[in-house]
Amino acid sequence: MAFLNSPDFWFLVATSLAKTIFLIFLVVLPMVSYTVYAERRVSAAIQDRTGPNRVGFPITLLGFKKDFSPFLGGLGQPVADAVKFLLKEDFVPAHVNKPYFWLAPCLAMVPSIVVLAAIPFGSSFLGVPMVVANLDVGLLYIFAIASVGVYGIVLAGWASNSKYSFLGGIRSSSQMISYELGLGLSAVPVLLICGSTNLSNIITYQIQHGWLLFPFTHGIPEWRSLLLWIPVFIAFVTFTICMFAETNRLPFDLPESETELVAGYHTEYSSMKFALFFLGEYTAMIAGSSLIVVLFLGGWHFPLIPDGSGPGIIGAFWGVVNITVFFAKVAVLLFVFIWVRWTLPRFRYDQLMKLGWLYIFEIALVNIFLTAGILAFTK
Amino acid sequence: MAYVVERPTLTWKEKIYLPSIVAGLMTTLKHLRKMWAGETKVLMQYPEEKWDSHMPEHYRGAPTLVTDNHERERCVACQLCEFICPPRAITITPEEIPADSKWAKVEKRPKQFKIDMIRCIYCGMCEEVCPEQAIFLRKDYAITGTTREEMVHDKKKLYELGGVFDGLVHKWNPLK
Numbered sequence: 001m002a003f004l005n006s007p008d009f010w011f012l013v014a015t016s017l018a019k020t021i022f023l024i025f026l027v028v029l030p031m032v033s034y035t036v037y038a039e040r041r042v043s044a045a046i047q048d049r050t051g052p053n054r055v056g057f058p059i060t061l062l063g064f065k066k067d068f069s070p071f072l073g074g075l076g077q078p079v080a081d082a083v084k085f086l087l088k089e090d091f092v093p094a095h096v097n098k099p100y101f102w103l104a105p106c107l108a109m110v111p112s113i114v115v116l117a118a119i120p121f122g123s124s125f126l127g128v129p130m131v132v133a134n135l136d137v138g139l140l141y142i143f144a145i146a147s148v149g150v151y152g153i154v155l156a157g158w159a160s161n162s163k164y165s166f167l168g169g170i171r172s173s174s175q176m177i178s179y180e181l182g183l184g185l186s187a188v189p190v191l192l193i194c195g196s197t198n199l200s201n202i203i204t205y206q207i208q209h210g211w212l213l214f215p216f217t218h219g220i221p222e223w224r225s226l227l228l229w230i231p232v233f234i235a236f237v238t239f240t241i242c243m244f245a246e247t248n249r250l251p252f253d254l255p256e257s258e259t260e261l262v263a264g265y266h267t268e269y270s271s272m273k274f275a276l277f278f279l280g281e282y283t284a285m286i287a288g289s290s291l292i293v294v295l296f297l298g299g300w301h302f303p304l305i306p307d308g309s310g311p312g313i314i315g316a317f318w319g320v321v322n323i324t325v326f327f328a329k330v331a332v333l334l335f336v337f338i339w340v341r342w343t344l345p346r347f348r349y350d351q352l353m354k355l356g357w358l359y360i361f362e363i364a365l366v367n368i369f370l371t372a373g374i375l376a377f378t379k
Numbered sequence: 380m381a382y383v384v385e386r387p388t389l390t391w392k393e394k395i396y397l398p399s400i401v402a403g404l405m406t407t408l409k410h411l412r413k414m415w416a417g418e419t420k421v422l423m424q425y426p427e428e429k430w431d432s433h434m435p436e437h438y439r440g441a442p443t444l445v446t447d448n449h450e451r452e453r454c455v456a457c458q459l460c461e462f463i464c465p466p467r468a469i470t471i472t473p474e475e476i477p478a479d480s481k482w483a484k485v486e487k488r489p490k491q492f493k494i495d496m497i498r499c500i501y502c503g504m505c506e507e508v509c510p511e512q513a514i515f516l517r518k519d520y521a522i523t524g525t526t527r528e529e530m531v532h533d534k535k536k537l538y539e540l541g542g543v544f545d546g547l548v549h550k551w552n553p554l555k
Contacts, residue, residue, distance in 0.1 A: 045414035046407045050421050343407040344400060 015128045032282040033078030039338050046342045052077045088271040100159035105276035108152030111145050112284035118142055119290045120200045122300050122323035123307035126316055138199040143184055150176040153255050153265045160268040168264030172255035178356030183242035185364035189235045189371035190295045203299035211298035224378045231371040236296045238364050243288040251344040289333035300326040434518050439503045441519040442494055443541030451482050453513030456489040460505035460514055468498035492534040496522045512548045
């Protein structure tokens with residue numbers, strides 16, 4: 001009780017609130033909308049089209065002389081999309097199960113945002129560590145919350161009371177079950193090497209020993225880290241593949257699969273409810289990419305860039321640079337997500353199951369023993 | 380003759396997919412790079428770039444009225460175009476040319492000449508039927524407006540679009 005009345009507690013509450021608002025409203029949501037824009041531009045370029053290059057910012061409405069359409073063109077597209085979603089009719093079909101129909105979009109959006117709480121997105125800024133909740137069970141927390149995300153899709157599928165949504169929901173649940181195992185097991189080698197489930201500690205380890213996937217960031221690595229690079233690389237590949245399945249991206253977008261199931265679980269949704277599914281999917285992508293960055297790519301660390309623990313304005317500057325570095329890495333991974341989506345065709349359902357249960361699961365399991373063996377013999 | 384297709388035996392590389400996935404990724408990356416380097420030919424960006432210079436001579440765009448080289452309006456308000464017009468888009472109000480006018484011998488001219496561009500089907504029958512060669516289909520195709528009234532071209536607008544047409548009318552032309 002004494003802690004609850006102390007200024008420390010209120011400082012903690014205030015900084016956490018400030019960090020949450022910064023992360024959600026200033027970084028992640030704009031990033032989500034511009035990921036959608038990037039998706040459209042990159043897919044267009046891959047398919048030899050131009051993509052959205054028209055919409056600028058209509059600042060003539062505010063009394064300016066000319067509309068503002070910066071270098072690429074079409075940068076106002078996400079804003080226009082958002083306005084369109086807000087103005088569309090929010091239609092609820094008569095045959096749906098209304099409470100669950102309303103609950104499902106929230107359940108799709110909320111977990112992917114809540115996951116972001118445990119991710120350290122920067123070193124520190126004016127002495128405040130840049131992670132909303134520095135949990136000791138960070139990784140477990142993320143896996144636990146991320147699996148709740150499937151309820152949004154399953155509930156949407158069941159509540160919609162239509163065969164396409166229903167099939168999408170069923171596919172989603174079985175896909176999740178087959179991939180969560182692989183996902184969790186692929187992360188275990190990282191935990192073995194770093195010896196902690198706290199994501200901040202994992203980053204600290206990578207700063208001291210070089211990034212797990214690129215040990216060369218810390219000078220010439222010792223032969224032990226080089227040996228450990230083999231299981232880490234295997235873990236990285238399986239983890240990334242599972243992350244694609246986890247976030248319902250192609251080639252594993254079976255719950256949605258627009259060519260066979262119309263739009264899968266969100267066939268019956270319109271307006272802002274549909275937008276919530278959309279936002280949820282892209283937020284989950286950002287959360288997944290952040291997790292990959294934290295586990296394998298050194299988080300906010302970049303060689304030769306100091307962390308934000310310096311005094312005054314210099315520390316604050318490097319703190320901001322660290323945050324930028326983190327989200328730059330996330331952006332690169334998001335590009336890979338988009339790139340893969342517009343390259344690979346969708347897996348057939350049984351192929352997906354086979355891949356999940358017969359390959360990813362086994363490889364991840366063997367990989368754990370491989371890591372443990374290397375760690376034990378090189379101690 | 381029976382044609383037997385051998386079942387292909389996949390190599391180890393083909394079985395694990397990953398090399399072909401990487402090859403596919405490289406293909407899409409190549410397209411992406413070419414597009415962003417401006418090497419890919421893309422479709423015309425319509426309002427900025429237009430097909431106008433490639434349009435054939437016989438293109439049937441918006442019907443317009445023309446004046447001759449003495450600034451006389453060629454139309455004599457015979458109303459043949461009004462009667463032939465399949466969608467009845469043309470409305471002509473004729474009037475008599477006053478006796479003190481230079482062109483009094485022509486006798487008639489349109490007081491008002493309206494073409495409803497919402498109705499017009501660009502068939503070119505008005506041009507074909509006109510004995511004075513006063514109405515021509517020009518190459519304007521993007522006829523737009525925000526109201527129905529705006530889409531009705533009146534005499535002023537039609538002459539503005541049509542401009543001047545030189546030379547004799549065919550029926551007075553000795554060569555024809």
